[in-house]
Structure formats: C-alpha cells, structure tokens
Amino acid sequence: QQPVQSPQAVILREGEDAVINCSSSKALYSVHWYRQKHGEAPVFLMILLKGGEQKGHEKISASFNEKKQQSSLYLTASQLSYSGTYFCGTEDDNDMRFGAGTRLTVKP
Amino acid sequence: GAVVSQHPSRVICKSGTSVKIECRSLDFQATTMFWYRQFPKQSLMLMATSNEGSKATYEQGVEKDKFLINHASLTLSTLTVTSAHPEDSSFYICSAEGASTYEQYFGPGTRLTVT
Numbered sequence: 001q002q003p004v005q006s007p008q009a010v011i012l013r014e015g016e017d018a019v020i021n022c023s024s025s026k027a028l029y030s031v032h033w034y035r036q037k038h039g040e041a042p043v044f045l046m047i048l049l050k051g052g053e054q055k056g057h058e059k060i061s062a063s064f065n066e067k068k069q070q071s072s073l074y075l076t077a078s079q080l081s082y083s084g085t086y087f088c089g090t091e092d093d094n095d096m097r098f099g100a101g102t103r104l105t106v107k108p
Numbered sequence: 109g110a111v112v113s114q115h116p117s118r119v120i121c122k123s124g125t126s127v128k129i130e131c132r133s134l135d136f137q138a139t140t141m142f143w144y145r146q147f148p149k150q151s152l153m154l155m156a157t158s159n160e161g162s163k164a165t166y167e168q169g170v171e172k173d174k175f176l177i178n179h180a181s182l183t184l185s186t187l188t189v190t191s192a193h194p195e196d197s198s199f200y201i202c203s204a205e206g207a208s209t210y211e212q213y214f215g216p217g218t219r220l221t222v223t
Contacts, residue, residue: 049149085212100213
C-alpha cells in the first residue's frame with residue numbers, strides 16, 4: 001500500500017537534472033510531493049489531482065499519470081538548496097500513504 | 109518494511125471523549141517526531157514538533173491543551189486529542205527522524221472519526 005519511490009538516493013552536481021518517481025498499486029486521486037531537510041519539518045512542494053495534470057514551480061515540476069498510478073518529480077538545473085529527502089504521498093479513497101523517500105544530494 | 113508504526117490505524121470515538129495515538133520508531137531512535145493532520149486533497153498541516161525529553165513546539169493556531177503531545181522515549185511519541193469534537197475528524201500522521209539524515213520516515217497514519 002505504501003507507494004514505491006525510486007531511486008532511493010541520488011547525488012548530483014550543481015546544475016544537473018534529476019527525476020524522482022513514485023508509483024502506487026492503487027487507484028489514486030492525488031499525489032503530493034514534499035522536501036524535508038534534516039531537523040526540519042517537510043516542506044510542501046505541490047499537489048497533483050486526478051486528471052493527469054502537470055505542475056511546475058520554478059525549476060521543479062511534476063506529472064501525474066492516473067492511469068499508471070505514477071507520478072514523477074523533475075528537478076532541473078539543480079541548486080545546492082535542493083538537497084534533502086523527497087517524499088511522495090499518495091491519496092486514494094481511504095488513506096494517504098508516504099513513500100520511503102529519495103535522498104538527493106547536490107554537490108558544488 | 110515499515111520503520112515507523114502508528115496505532116491505532118483507525119478509531120471512531122464519541123464527541124467529548126479523548127483519543128490517544130501512538131507513533132513508534134521501530135528500528136532507530138527518533139530524536140525528533142513531527143505530527144500532522146491532513147484533510148482530503150489537501151497538503152499535510154504540521155501541528156507540532158516533538159523532541160525527546162522536552163516539551164513539544166506547536167504551530168500557530170494549534171491548541172496545545174487540546175492536542176497533547178508526549179515524547180517520553182526515543183522510540184515513542186503520543187498525540188492525545190482531548191474532548192474530541194466532530195471537527196477533529198481527520199487523518200493524523202507522524203514522521204520520525206533519527207540522528208542520521210538517513211533516518212527519516214513517515215508513519216502510516218491514523219484515521220480519526222468523531223461522532
């Protein structure tokens with residue numbers, strides 16, 4: 001029931017791109033993305049609702065394919081501040097579940 | 109496997125009663141635990157940050173006398189909803205963080221329904 005995130009960890013150089021994937025075995029009506037830095041609460045990035053939408057926020061965007069029950073988070077031209085653990089949360093009719101997280105490290 | 113558990117997963121209670129929700133880290137010591145509530149199709153709302161052995165830090169607008177948080181050990185934090193009302197019905201989620209940046213997980217959540 002917990003969504004599966006991949007990769008588990010990724011190391012980038014500043015300016016490189018990354019994609020984080022999130023998949024579920026259940027029919028979803030929304031997907032959430034959060035970034036958490038150690039010692040801090042997760043920061044909400046975006047929510048994607050059923051309907052196959054794509055959203056963007058500066059150089060971070062995401063897509064939601066409801067047919068495949070998959071979402072991807074795209075980080076372009078990564079910055080040092082992007083480092084952290086990224087979680088996807090998936091909502092279905094009954095529950096919300098979070099993935100195990102993807103640890104992203106951006107190096108100079 | 110799951111490394112953060114919550115109990116109960118679902119609870120129905122009558123208005124005016126209190127409900128305790130437990131959040132446990134199963135294979136690491138959680139120095140910090142966060143408590144959230146979530147309404148359908150909305151993002152998580154941080155309620156409070158709990159550090160082991162000290163008082164929880166509540167977010168603005170969250171009543172600390174209504175939502176009692178106790179982080180008595182490095183593996184357990186509890187959230188007690190006191191004198192629950194129907195508007196407290198929600199999905200409550202905890203996340204636990206260890207000393208390492210690699211120890212950071214969400215619990216499976218607790219669905220509270222107050223009738």
